[in-house]
Every structure is written in C-alpha cells, then in structure tokens.
Amino acid sequence: MSIATLFSNSGPLLRYATTLIALFIALGPSARGQEPNGDAAVQTDPASETDPGAEVETKEVQPFDFDPYRTLIWVASDSPRVCADTLRDDLQKVLDRDFHAVWRTKIEDAPMSVASMAMRVLSEVNFDTLAATDPVIAVKRSHGDAVRIRFAGDVGRYASSILTTTGRMEEIRARLAGDPDSPKNAWLRILHAIEGDAVALKDAWAKEDTEAILVSRGMAETLTEPEAKIIVPPITGQVIDAAEAYDKIFIVRIRTATSPMKVESVEFDTLMRYFGDTSRATVSSFNLLPEVVGATLRDVFAPVARIDDAGKSNAVGLVRASGLVTDKNSPALVNVGDVLVPMVRKDDRNGNPISIGPLDWAYLLAKELDGRRVKMDFHAGRAGGLQGRKNARTHRIGLRIRPRKDQTLLRLHAKGDPNQPLIGYEIYEKELEGKSMTFIGRTDWNGRLDVEPTDEQPLRLLYVKNGGAVLARLPMVPGHHEKMVADLGGDDMRLQAESYIRGVQNSIIDLLAIRELFKARIMMRLERGDLEPAEELLEVLRNQPTNERLANDMGKRQSEFIKAIGKNANQQRKVDEMFSVTREMLTKHINPKLVRDLEEAVIVAKENGGKLPPKSDEETDGA
Structure with a gap:
C-alpha cells in the first residue's frame, strides 16, 4: 500500500487523533496525572523572574534609525518640594519640544543610594560605584544546588536560609516588587536577620552552615572563600535593572539651599556604561526649574x-x-x-x-x-x-561630544611609572588635511602642558617629539576633559645613546687626524735619518686607542642601553642602527694597517743605515 493510499483512507482516524491531542492539551497537568499543587505548579517563567513587572508580549524590533531612545530621568533634590512628581508634567512639556519623537521618557525620583551619591559629587559618579550599592543575593558556589539556582525564586527552593542585616531586610521589604507570596518571591520566606552590621555578615559567610547572604553587590564581588554566585532579587530601584531597561539614564541634582538654586545634569549611556560631562546651571525661581532642567538635559544628551x-x-x-x-x-x-x-x-x-x-x-x-x-x-x-x-x-x-572646559591639561609620563614625568618634550600640532606641523610648546618640570581649543576646529592632532624623533600621536579635543594623561615610552635612553655615539664618532675623527699626523712626523724623521726619534713616536702611536679597544667599549655600552630601554622594539632598532654605522666607520678608518706600514718603514730604514732610501721618480709621481 502506498503512502498516498494510506492517508487517503485514514481521514476519520486523523480527525479522531487530532481531537484527542487537543483535549489532552486543554486538560493540562491534571490530564497527565499531576496535582495542581505539585512540583510543576511552583515552576516560574524565567522571564517573569528577570522582570517581575513586565507583561508577556512580543516586542517588534525597530530599525535603528527609527528606534527612539528609552530614557530614564532620575531626580535627586535636597528639598521635598522638588521631586519627580512636582517636575514631571512641566518638564515633559519642555522635553517634548526637542525630543517628542525620539525619546520615550520616564521621570522618577532617584533611588536612595543613587541620590545620596549624586548629592555628594555628581561629576565623579560612575557605573561601578552605582551598581555596587544594589542589594544582591550571594550564594556559595560550593552549594550542592548552585548550578540550578539562576533566579531569586530558585534560592527559595534550593536553600534553607539567607542571612542579612536588620536594616537591609527593612529596605528590601519596602522595595519589593510584586506579590510577596508569589513563587518568584519565595526567597523572602527564608530571609533572616543577624545581629551586627555588614562586617558581621561577611564573617558569617566563612561559616560552613551559611548558604547565602543578602549584601550589596560591591561586597558580594569581594567574597572569595568560597566564591559567590550573584543573584539579583526582584526589587525596585536596582541600577542594573535600569541599565538593561533603558538606553540613556539622566541624573539631575537640584540644590535648593543655595541662592540662586543650582541644577546639574549628567548622562549615562547604558550600552557602554559611560558617563558624559556634567552640565551646570543656576535658577532663581521654582517656576523656572522645568525650563532650566530641560536645558541641562538637552545640553548633556549625546546622540x-x-x-x-x-x-x-x-x-x-x-x-x-x-x-x-x-x-x-x-x-x-x-x-x-x-x-x-x-x-x-x-x-x-x-x-x-x-x-x-x-x-x-x-x-x-x-x-x-x-x-x-x-x-x-x-x-x-x-x-x-x-x-x-x-x-x-x-x-x-x-x-x-561638546567641549565645556576652557582647556585641557596634557601630562606625559614614562610608561608604567606615573612618578617619572617626561620633561621638556616638544608638542607639535599637525594639520588634519595637510602635512605642515606647528610647534605648540614643551612639557614643564612635571611633564605638563595646557592645550587650549581653537576657533577653527575642535579636534587637534598633536605629536610628541624628543630629540627630533616622533614618539606619539595624540588626537585631542581641548575642553572635553579637564586632564588627559599619556603613558609613553620615554626617549631619554635613546637620546643618551645618540649622545654617546656622537661622542664616539667625534673621537674617531680626532683619532684619525692624530694618527695621520704621527705618520707624517715619523716618515719625515725616517727620511732625514733620525731613527731614534722616529721609533719613539711610533711607540706613542702604538699606545693610542685601537680599533679593538673602541669596539669593546661600544659593545659594553650598547648592551647597557638596550637593557635600560627594555621592550621598546622601535628604540632598540634605532640604537642598533646608530652603533652599526659607527662600527663601520671605526673599521674603515681605525685599523692596524697604518702601524704595520710604519713598522715596515722603520725596518727598511735600519737596513739602509738608519735612513729611508730616496723615493724613485715613479713613487714620487704616485705620491
């Protein structure tokens, strides 16, 4: 029977089988012999663990050039009169003038840890310090079920206890997201407070019966014996969660205690975890706050x-x-x-x-x-x-970027040694579209030089030179950063080697002149028959530096320079080239042939009665 014949005769059978499958699926766990309250009932969707408040939906991926920014604005203020609720409506209207189509904005009060940090020094806030304050569950990797624990709900199923401090427990309950009795919050039922602070909690980690502790992310990352597996609990105000949910996070700090009031804003790009520059402004009236805050946000926004x-x-x-x-x-x-x-x-x-x-x-x-x-x-x-x-x-x-400072301090120091400034190094600027270079200045006693912006072009292409050699290429936008530090391989040893080689080359030239002078005087005395003075001069010539002596000294110094330079292949190559050229010069001009020729002339003079025989006409013409 063919396959086609089989399926053509089995229409009723297929319809019956399809009906049974549909009924089996509709009945769910009870059709498969499982109780609603069994183990299968407590399994949770991983998506709901990672984002408790999210609805299950299919998100359409937009083309990049038609995808608006998801932005979050955190407001930190020293007055309850100024908060996200009082600013939200008016600030949104201000932002809509420029960003209505390109921003999907949410305005909230900054989490307590973020606000506390921002109110101290906003310009020094970075991702690591913010994320370090997030509460996390640290589970010992030596735990028997550590591999199975992926979400906070898993900790409640596979662990029997989570230790924390009393203050942290109160904070967690206040920031809890979702139903406390839901499976994803099962970890709350095993959360226990200990007596003491975070130090006591860290000491408890070393005990064998401790399975997990609830601490800040910063402390969890320092736990090494044993190593900790970090689990993020489903609570509100987590910096990590916000960084994953938004493209841009703006932190706005408002100080109302000063007169006039001060507003500062900074942008955090979540993909690159990068904080931009801070924009500052003052405002004299509460009614103008939305306008001024909006202006600072517009200023710090980086497309x-x-x-x-x-x-x-x-x-x-x-x-x-x-x-x-x-x-x-x-x-x-x-x-x-x-x-x-x-x-x-x-x-x-x-x-x-x-x-x-x-x-x-x-x-x-x-x-x-x-x-x-x-x-x-x-x-x-x-x-x-x-x-x-x-x-x-x-x-x-x-x-x-938009430069906001008047200048940038450039500092040069030796590679790997910030305490060794590169002093007196020349800084040149090269045209972006041409080849001409303009001298800007030299580094001071601490390797520093102030570089100011130009009216023509914000980007300046700087070159670092020392002794005529280009050491580094440093593109810079003056005013973008307050200070920029270049960690360069210093060129001082190459310059010392160059100075030594020049001294050796000058010595070779001087020695060549001295040897030729001795030769002329010795030959003149031999021609006159003054044999004894000629031999004395020859002995003095023998005591002059020889090729071997100079070559040995150069070899020792070359090894010292190469060792001091280290792994800088470019500088090593330059030093080797200088020594190689000097050795060729030494071999060509300082050799034993001159002394041997004079010794032979002395022997000829002795055999001729203490005087050189007169030169023939051919020798005279050749000379």
Whole structure:
C-alpha cells in the first residue's frame, strides 16, 4: 500500500487523533496525572523572574534609525518640594519640544543610594560605584544546588536560609516588587536577620552552615572563600535593572539651599556604561526649574551613531532615531564638523562585557552626511581600533561630544611609572588635511602642558617629539576633559645613546687626524735619518686607542642601553642602527694597517743605515 493510499483512507482516524491531542492539551497537568499543587505548579517563567513587572508580549524590533531612545530621568533634590512628581508634567512639556519623537521618557525620583551619591559629587559618579550599592543575593558556589539556582525564586527552593542585616531586610521589604507570596518571591520566606552590621555578615559567610547572604553587590564581588554566585532579587530601584531597561539614564541634582538654586545634569549611556560631562546651571525661581532642567538635559544628551563600516582612517555610522527627526537643527542629529568618541563593547556568551568603553586617544570627525548616515574620519593614536569582525556580541558606536572646559591639561609620563614625568618634550600640532606641523610648546618640570581649543576646529592632532624623533600621536579635543594623561615610552635612553655615539664618532675623527699626523712626523724623521726619534713616536702611536679597544667599549655600552630601554622594539632598532654605522666607520678608518706600514718603514730604514732610501721618480709621481 502506498503512502498516498494510506492517508487517503485514514481521514476519520486523523480527525479522531487530532481531537484527542487537543483535549489532552486543554486538560493540562491534571490530564497527565499531576496535582495542581505539585512540583510543576511552583515552576516560574524565567522571564517573569528577570522582570517581575513586565507583561508577556512580543516586542517588534525597530530599525535603528527609527528606534527612539528609552530614557530614564532620575531626580535627586535636597528639598521635598522638588521631586519627580512636582517636575514631571512641566518638564515633559519642555522635553517634548526637542525630543517628542525620539525619546520615550520616564521621570522618577532617584533611588536612595543613587541620590545620596549624586548629592555628594555628581561629576565623579560612575557605573561601578552605582551598581555596587544594589542589594544582591550571594550564594556559595560550593552549594550542592548552585548550578540550578539562576533566579531569586530558585534560592527559595534550593536553600534553607539567607542571612542579612536588620536594616537591609527593612529596605528590601519596602522595595519589593510584586506579590510577596508569589513563587518568584519565595526567597523572602527564608530571609533572616543577624545581629551586627555588614562586617558581621561577611564573617558569617566563612561559616560552613551559611548558604547565602543578602549584601550589596560591591561586597558580594569581594567574597572569595568560597566564591559567590550573584543573584539579583526582584526589587525596585536596582541600577542594573535600569541599565538593561533603558538606553540613556539622566541624573539631575537640584540644590535648593543655595541662592540662586543650582541644577546639574549628567548622562549615562547604558550600552557602554559611560558617563558624559556634567552640565551646570543656576535658577532663581521654582517656576523656572522645568525650563532650566530641560536645558541641562538637552545640553548633556549625546546622540548615538552605530558604526556599520570602519576602515583604518574612516568610518560610516547610522544615527539612532534620525528617521524620526524632522527639524534639521534637532539635538538628536549629528552634523558635519561634530566630534564623536568611538566606543567598543565586546560581550561574553552571557551578555556580560569583556571589554567596554571609549578607545584611548581616538576621535571621529563628521565629514559628510549621506541621508541618515554620517561619514567620519577616524583619528587615533594607534591604528585598527574600530576594525574587526561584525557579530552579535560586539557593539561599535560613536557618541557626540561638546567641549565645556576652557582647556585641557596634557601630562606625559614614562610608561608604567606615573612618578617619572617626561620633561621638556616638544608638542607639535599637525594639520588634519595637510602635512605642515606647528610647534605648540614643551612639557614643564612635571611633564605638563595646557592645550587650549581653537576657533577653527575642535579636534587637534598633536605629536610628541624628543630629540627630533616622533614618539606619539595624540588626537585631542581641548575642553572635553579637564586632564588627559599619556603613558609613553620615554626617549631619554635613546637620546643618551645618540649622545654617546656622537661622542664616539667625534673621537674617531680626532683619532684619525692624530694618527695621520704621527705618520707624517715619523716618515719625515725616517727620511732625514733620525731613527731614534722616529721609533719613539711610533711607540706613542702604538699606545693610542685601537680599533679593538673602541669596539669593546661600544659593545659594553650598547648592551647597557638596550637593557635600560627594555621592550621598546622601535628604540632598540634605532640604537642598533646608530652603533652599526659607527662600527663601520671605526673599521674603515681605525685599523692596524697604518702601524704595520710604519713598522715596515722603520725596518727598511735600519737596513739602509738608519735612513729611508730616496723615493724613485715613479713613487714620487704616485705620491
């Protein structure tokens, strides 16, 4: 029987089987002989563990140039009169003027830990210090079920106790997200407070009967004996969760106790975990706060250009949400002449960054707009920073910058030794489109030089020279950073080697002249028959530095210079070349032949009665 015949005769059978399968699925666990309250009932959806408040929905992926920024604004204030609730409506109206189409904004009060840090020194806040305050569950990796524990709900199923401090327990209960009795919050039922502070909690970690503790992320990362597996509990105000949920986080600090009031804002790019510059403003009235806060947010916002194609000296980027912009003067666009900071993030298989952040001494200069794409020149201290394979775990972007400072302090120090400044090094500026170089200045006693911005171009291409040799290429945007430090291989040893070689070469020239002078005097005395004075002069000539002596001294000094230079192959090559040229010069001009010729002349004079025989006409003509 053929397959076609079989299926043509089995219509009723197939319909019956389909009905049974549908009924089996509809009955669920009870049809498979399981109780509703059995083990299967407590299994939770991993998605709900990672984002307790999220609804299960399919998110449509937007094209990058039509994908608006997800932005979160955290407000930190020293007065209860100024908070997210009092600012939200008016501030949103101000922001909508520029960002209505390109931002999806949420305005909230900053978490307590973030607000506390921001109110101290906003300009020094970074991702590591913020994330270090997040409460996490540290589970011992030596735990028998550590492999099975992935979410906070798993800790409640596989562990019997989580230790924490009383203050931390109260904080967690106040920040809990979702139903306390839900399976994902099962870990709350085994949470126990101990007497003492965080130090006592860390001491408890060393005990064998301790399975897990609830501490800050910063402390959890220091636990090594045994190593901790970090689990993020489902509570509100977690910096890590906010960084994953938003593209940009703005922290706004408002000081009302001063007169006038002070407003400061800073942008945090979550993909690159990068904090930009701080924008500052003053305001005299509470009614003007939304306008001033909005102005600082507009000032610190850095549009993102995704690097789609990168060469050695150029790159092409696609500006995010640029397809949603209708105003050519929008702050969400990148224009010709803008400078961007190139950044690269490389993730592991779990999505955690292996390397992340801006490239050292590198900038992108927008040269041409091609629709929503921007063509840029890539200027870097070393080549190849943006090149590489394209894959899902590597992200390359550029963030537009706006210099806000009057100048940048450049400091040069020896590689690996900040306490050894490079003194008196020459700084030159090279034209971006040409080859001419202009002298800017020399580093001072501490290796420092102030570099100011220019009116023509924000980007300046600096070169470091010493003794005529180019040591480094340093692209810089003066005013972007208050201070920039270059860790360079010092050129002092090469200069010392060059000075020594010049001394040796001068000695060779002097010695050559002395030897020729001795030769002339000895030959003159032999021709006159003054044999004894000629032999005395010959003995003095023998005691002059020889080829072997000079070559041995050079060999010792060359080894010393190479050892002092270390692993700098470029400087080693230059030193080797200088010594090689000098050895050739020594071999050519300082050799034993002159002394041997004079010794033979003395022997001839002795055989001729103490006087050289007169030269023949042919020898005279040849001479």
